[in-house]
Amino acid sequence: xxxxxxxxxxxxxxxxxxxxxxxxxxxxxxxxxxxxxxxxxxxxxxxxxxxxxxxxxxxxxxxxxxxxxxxxxxxxxxxxxxxxxxxxxxxxxxxxxxxxxxxxxxxxxxxxxxxxxxxxxxxxxxxxxxxxxxxxxxxxxxxxxxxxxxxxxxxxxxxxxxxxxxxxxxxxxxxxxxxxxxxxxxxxxxxxxxxxxxxxxxxxxxxxxxxxxxxxxxxxxxxxxxxxxxxxxxxxxxxxxxxxxxxxxxxxxxxxxxxxxxxxxxxxxxxxxxxxxxxxxxxxxxxxxxxxxxxxxxxxxxxxxxxxxxxxxxxxxxxxxxxxxxxxxxxxxxxxxxxxxxxxxxxxxxxxxxxxxxxxxxxxxxxxxxxxxxxxxxxxxxxxxxxxxxxxxxxxxxxxxxxxxxxxxxxxxxxxxxxxxxxxxxxxxxxxxxxxxxxxxxxxxxxxxxxxxxxxxxxxxxxxxxxxxxxxxxxxxxxxxxxxxxxxxxxxxxxx
Amino acid sequence: xxxxxxxxxxxxxxxxxxxxxxxxxxxxxxxxxxxxxxxxxxxxxxxxxxxxxxxxxxxxxxxxxxxxxxxxxxxxxxxxxxxxxxxxxxxxxxxxxxxxxxxxxxxxxxxxx
Numbered sequence: 315x316x317x318x319x320x321x322x323x324x325x326x327x328x329x330x331x332x333x334x335x336x337x338x339x340x341x342x343x344x345x346x347x348x349x350x351x352x353x354x355x356x357x358x359x360x361x362x363x364x365x366x367x368x369x370x371x372x373x374x375x376x377x378x379x380x381x382x383x384x385x386x387x388x389x390x391x392x393x394x395x396x397x398x399x400x401x402x403x404x405x406x407x408x409x410x411x412x413x414x415x416x417x418x419x420x421x422x423x424x425x426x427x428x429x430x431x432x433x434x435x436x437x438x439x440x441x442x443x444x445x446x447x448x449x450x451x452x453x454x455x456x457x458x459x460x461x462x463x464x465x466x467x468x469x470x471x472x473x474x475x476x477x478x479x480x481x482x483x484x485x486x487x488x489x490x491x492x493x494x495x496x497x498x499x500x501x502x503x504x505x506x507x508x509x510x511x512x513x514x515x516x517x518x519x520x521x522x523x524x525x526x527x528x529x530x531x532x533x534x535x536x537x538x539x540x541x542x543x544x545x546x547x548x549x550x551x552x553x554x555x556x557x558x559x560x561x562x563x564x565x566x567x568x569x570x571x572x573x574x575x576x577x578x579x580x581x582x583x584x585x586x587x588x589x590x591x592x593x594x595x596x597x598x599x600x601x602x603x604x605x606x607x608x609x610x611x612x613x614x615x616x617x618x619x620x621x622x623x624x625x626x627x628x629x630x631x632x633x634x635x636x637x638x639x640x641x642x643x644x645x646x647x648x649x650x651x652x653x654x655x656x657x658x659x660x661x662x663x664x665x666x667x668x669x670x671x672x673x674x675x676x677x678x679x680x681x682x683x684x685x686x687x688x689x690x691x692x693x694x695x696x697x698x699x700x701x702x703x704x705x706x707x708x709x710x711x712x713x714x715x716x717x718x719x720x721x722x723x724x725x726x727x728x729x730x731x732x733x734x735x736x737x738x739x740x741x742x743x744x745x746x747x748x749x750x751x752x753x754x755x756x757x758x759x760x761x762x763x764x765x766x767x768x769x770x771x772x773x774x775x776x777x778x779x780x781x782x783x784x785x786x787x788x789x790x791x792x793x794x795x796x797x798x799x800x801x802x803x804x805x806x807x808x809x810x
Numbered sequence: 811x812x813x814x815x816x817x818x819x820x821x822x823x824x825x826x827x828x829x830x831x832x833x834x835x836x837x838x839x840x841x842x843x844x845x846x847x848x849x850x851x852x853x854x855x856x857x858x859x860x861x862x863x864x865x866x867x868x869x870x871x872x873x874x875x876x877x878x879x880x881x882x883x884x885x886x887x888x889x890x891x892x893x894x895x896x897x898x899x900x901x902x903x904x905x906x907x908x909x910x911x912x913x914x915x916x917x918x919x920x921x922x923x
Contacts, residue, residue: 444885448889451893454893455892455896458893465907467908470903470904470908471904474897475916477897478838481842481845481897482830482842484890484893485846485848485890488846488850488853489852491882492849492852492853492856493856495853495856495857495879495882496856
């Protein structure tokens with residue numbers, strides 16, 4: 315028994331509850347939020363070291379015997395993702411001090427952030443498929459609050475569509491879990507893995523696999539289910555957009571990764587081939603969107619779609635190199651997307667517009683912003699030694715090993731499109747004639763936005779340069795993913 | 811019994827899809843309610859029916875009903891209740907702000923190129 319792994323879920327939840335009181339006291343709200351996240355980060359870091367030393371940590375609620383109670387499992391994949399989530403939430407909350415606006419801060423913005431972190435961490439940690447649904451709902455409820463908070467016309471309009479999409483996908487999730495339950499008769503993820511292996515994945519389980527792909531694909535924004543994402547994500551303010559872009563789609567990606575490596579591993583020719591094709595189409599669709607738009611928000615939002623495709627391409631290969639690359643790239647993408655959203659948030663703040671054509675010449679006044687943007691853009695495209703390189707390298711290496719030569723070359727080529735789409739922002743916004751400048755801009759707010767952004771870009775640089783140090787953790791994570799028996803043995807035999 | 815339930819679920823899904831595809835916001839919300847009802851009934855069916863057997867395992871009881879689907883349904887009902895309540899409030903607020911409940915008039919954004 316080890317209750318320690320629950321702390322990164324419980325601490326944000328507890329602080330979220332405290333924050334519901336004293337809603338008008340801004341100083342109290344801000345400091346308590348940062349304090350809560352800081353304590354959670356320390357716990358998550360300790361948890362990661364613990365998992366590295368002692369293998370996956372398991373706790374079953376109420377001390378029930380394992381397949382019956384609700385199990386929480388912290389293996390290397392989930393420990394890494396939980397830590398990343400908390401670090402990102404910390405920087406985004408800090409960034410929010412300058413840009414979210416006092417009105418939103420007074421009306422439960424911080425509890426919303428804390429509850430969304432609770433839900434995301436819970437979804438990463440849970441070892442029970444129905445509990446995964448419950449944590450999805452926790453984070454969705456918090457996201458409904460955050461997307462509509464402020465009540466602007468665009469927000470109201472888009473949040474209706476966002477909620478509708480998610481209600482439908484939740485209903486599908488329940489249906490899929492019901493089908494799975496009727497076939498295998500259990501909800502514990504480790505037990506499901508063993509049971510599906512015993513019955514050797516008959517056709518009905520493959521159908522369930524495709525249903526899961528639809529459910530999680532709707533959240534992860536894979537082709538053709540990404541249609542809701544660009545307009546819904548563009549509505550809320552930048553810190554909320556950064557939180558959504560960095561965390562919410564990645565929960566869907568994680569869920570696909572988990573189910574497709576733990577449950578549905580016996581009919582790779584169908585399920586993983588489908589995943590491969592969809593991931594390639596996702597990249598194509600995202601690339602078209604990223605190149606077509608002149609709105610900086612939309613360009614980065616479509617880059618989320620591209621990255622989802624790249625990660626799922628890694629998952630579809632089902633070998634250790636590609637899975638390690640997928641985990642590397644997943645965490646890289648969470649960090650760099652948050653950083654990019656924060657950077658374009660600053661660009662929007664100083665220019666007062668999201669339209670690229672109206673921007674220009676920022677390099678003269680804001681050289682530091684320009685250089686950090688360039689670093690983040692190169693990191694996103696995967697220029698060595700920045701953070702995107704190693705993940706993509708391993709994914710492509712895994713692709714070659716699995717014999718998917720042309721599609722792997724396509725992944726490499728897509729990096730050029732990514733680079734072009736983000737460098738276009740650099741060229742339009744920082745070079746050329748002086749464009750539009752916002753009249754309401756003041757230096758201290760600019761600094762308040764700029765420092766957390768630098769911090770996050772530095773984290774992403776460290777993630778790239780320090781690959782050597784992180785590699786053992788990633789290797790551990792890919793082992794868990796490529797061999798489902800490690801996970802199921804740890805839960806079924808190790809837990810009490 | 812399973813056949814009857816299959817028809818009931820199917821009918822609920824059918825009505826839900828019909829309602830969700832309509833223009834009026836209120837009908838869409840009722841549609842989502844029906845959709846989740848259909849899903850809940852489906853869980854119940856998937857757990858298997860045990861006739862008049864009790865949902866407990868005790869000494870001397872050899873035939874019993876799986877109690878888990880009921881726990882799952884309860885959780886799912888509470889969640890869909892909360893979401894529907896939120897959705898209704900949001901729809902009312904959106905109606906006040908946007909002066910319409912017609913989904914066809916809610917697309918795109920005003921500053922779209």
